[in-house]
Amino acid sequence: MLSDTSIATGIGEGFVTFVLIKAVKGRAREVHPLRWTVAGLFVVHIALGPAKILLNLG
Template sequence: MSNSVRPPTRRGFPCHAFDGSISNGIGAGFITYVLIKLVKGKAREVHPLLWVVTALFVIYFAIGPIKILLGLS
């Protein structure tokens, strides 16, 4: 297993374990993986579909805080 795959796995599992939602754990792992590739300058190695899924997870995680800030929740 490459070094760029281990940290997202280590980030996704605790998120799932503490939150109780497997989708949150998967989303955290996707976001972490893409961020690591981006920081290391290897963004071209990330498949375009993974960029789309990661962007959707970012939106998914941002909806709750945005609603709270706007007083909609």
């Protein structure tokens, strides 16, 4: 999924996966707003890798 692998990446993927599973199961209200925020920030972080490659930024 990501170009780099680290413990932080794995934790981020876990946050995103947890939130997505809760949302798909119709239990999104059970997820704390801070967890939604952290998951969203990790999605942005994950998307920056391919975006940089596409835009030849590094």
